[in-house]
Amino acid sequence: MSARLPPHDGPVLSVVDMHTGGEPVRIVLSGAPEPEGLSLLEKRRWARDHQDWVRRVLLLEPRGHRDMYGAWLVASEEAEAHLGVLFMHNEGYSTMCGHAVIALGRFALDYGLVKEAAGPETPVNIHCPCGLVRAYVTHSEGRSGAVRFHSVPAFAWATDVPVEVPGYGPVVLDVAYGGAFYAFVSAERFGLDVCASKTRDLVDVAAAVTSSVKEQVKLTHPDSADLAFLYGTVLTDGKDAYSEEPTANMCVFADSQVDRSPTGSGVTARIALQYHKGLIQLNQTRAFKSGATASVFTGKALKETTCGGFKAVVVEVSGRAHYTGTSSFVTESEDQLKDGFLLK
Structure with missing residues (x-):
């Protein structure tokens, strides 16, 4: 029997689903309007304030779940960008997402957003709300593979x-x-282990830390006030000094959302922190293991740079993403739960 859409009277939202190290990313193919704004940060604000139904319908129940993640493709004002993206989660809109960038690198190549280049890798420039992120997608015998990306200045x-x-x-x-x-704080401070403790216990601790930091620490960012907010807390195994052995962490972000992957932007920030403390050197590759799924990203500080008055580094993070399917979602006007809900 051929697939056909069920009865509906709302927009049809078509998506491609992927995961990176176990962390889902739902990429919007069609059906979502283009947010208004001249810049990507303006579009992020517009989507949040005027078109949040897209996020709610796709990510929340009954079509999604508390830990679903989304990527809304939009036009970019950056001349070098192959695509622009808004990142969505259970609470709102992020400014960066490494696991989604890894997935989007493959997606951009496979879905023709960028033409395949000669050589073993294809560059894909992804404009994220935090800035332009350069990804490099391996390909062989017609199949895309591993992806690495170079971060915005991390500090x-x-x-x-x-x-x-x-x-x-x-x-x-x-x-x-x-x-x-x-x-960033070691889980051992709370008598926990990021790989062995119950997820609920780790989430409770991380959420408490996040809430306290938001209340007691005022963040600033040299480029934009839109970037100056705490996204979440990364609980680590405390093994920050350089080692060839993987170091584990678990990221809890947004509204107690648990990242199944090692967290690409979290790995970026953790490497910047380790470099700042003199615990790693430039081009020393470290492996970072997810406490949730044991999936692994690798990362290294490539070069020194600055971000305003901060000494910063450009970080390279590498990982693999995989496809899980495609879907077309519909709504019916009489459905009282059509806009999505989230159980607390």
Whole structure:
């Protein structure tokens, strides 16, 4: 029987679903309007304030779930960009997402957004709200494969920041930027293990840390106030000094959303933090393992740069994404839950 759309009286949203290291990304193929705005950050604000139904319909239940992630392709004002993208999650809109960039690199090549170039890799320039991110997609015998990307300038915003976390007392942590801001703290501080402890316990701790940092620390970014917010908390295994052995972490972001992958922008920020502390050198490749799925990204600091008054580095992160399917989603006007819902 050939597939056909069921009865509906709303827009049809067609998507391609992928995952990177276990973390989903739902890429919008068609059906979503183009947000208004001259810049990508303006379009991000417009989508948030006027077209949030796209995010809610695609990511929340009953079509999605609490931990679904989305990529809304939009026009870019950057001349070098092959595509622009807005990143969506259970709470709103991010400024950077490494796992989605890895998936979008493959997608852009496979779906003709960029023509295949000669050589073993194809460059794909992806304009994210944090800036232009350059991805490189391997391909062989007609199939795309692993993807690496070069970050926007990443930096340690502050180290050894004291924060009072209700229920846990004083906590000393670091804050770093990798296209988005994260708080970093070892799970051992709370008697937990990022690979062995219950996910619920890790989420509760990370959410408490995030809430406390938001209340007690005022973030700033040299380029735009739109970038100056804490995206989440990365709990680590505390193994920050360079080693050939993988180091594990778990990222909890947005509204207690759990990243199944090692977190591309989190790895970027963590490498910037390690480099700032003198724990790694340029071009030393480290492996980062997800505490949730044991999937692995690799990363390294490529070169020094600056971001405003911050000493920064450009970080390369590598990983693999895979396709899981395609879907076309519809709505019916009489459906009271058509716009999506989220269980707390």
